[in-house]
Amino acid sequence: MNRDLFLPAERKNYFAEFLVDGLLRGDIKNRYDAYAVGRQNGWLSADDIRELVDMNPLPDGQGKIYLVNGNMIPANQAGKHQAAEPDPLSATARSLKKERDLPEVRAANLRRGIADSYKRIFAEAVSRVLKREEADVMTKARQILVTRNMEQFNAWLSDFYRENEEYIHRFMAPAFVAYAEAVQVAAADEVGGQTGLTPELQKFVDDYLKNYIWRHAGSSIIDLREVLEKAIAEGRDQLKAPQSIS
Secondary structure, three states: HHHHOOOOHHHHHOOOOOOOHHHOOOHHHHHHHHHHHHOOOOOOOOOHHHOOOOOOOOHHHHHHOOOOOOOOOOOHOOOOOOOOOOOOOOOHHHHHHHHOOOOOHHHHHHHHHHHHHHHHHHHHHHHHHHHHHHHHHHHHHHHHHHHHOOHHHHHHHHHHHHHHHHHHHHHHHHHHHHHHHHHHHHOOOOHHOOOOHHHHHHHHHHHHHHHHHHHHHHHHHHEEEEHHHHHHOOOOOOOOOOOOEE
């Protein structure tokens, strides 16, 4: 893979590897429980955990500190006597820690972390959909540009996006369902409920995905019509894909 995918100069900065950890992962609740054990016992830092869930390190080295249970002090300070005089910032630090420990704050941070970890999954799914659309739609649009027949293009465009709904659903549904499952587990843990998609939640996900597909198709159709009509009005024989398609 390194030989075939990269030029000699590129191999200095890039390499290919197989990541099999994803095949061994349990569900999100079990993974988060395991991370908590490692964090509380001093052999995982916040940055170690964030790397495992494909998140960036915390700024200013905040995530590199290892903690141990008890007072949750840095591991290299365990067993040492604390200074008799309180730190001038201790009151502020205690106030901030108290705020971070509020259930609603912890829940909000967890939801934010889940959303960040799924951005890459959604981006990849959308990229696959858009690449296919650009190849098919822009080829047809350039053909129509030669004949200047907008009526024919409008009819083809409506048929294309109606038939394309199944294709979009196939690529986007796994991302939506996985994200919904992750959020549901976090919410169930927050309120002490049972984990798993209920029929009501599954219907919500299905309806949301259906509306997403309709919005995507409607926006793309409007943009394409405007681009083609402008090109025809200007007498151009070349066409560039609109931003929503490319």
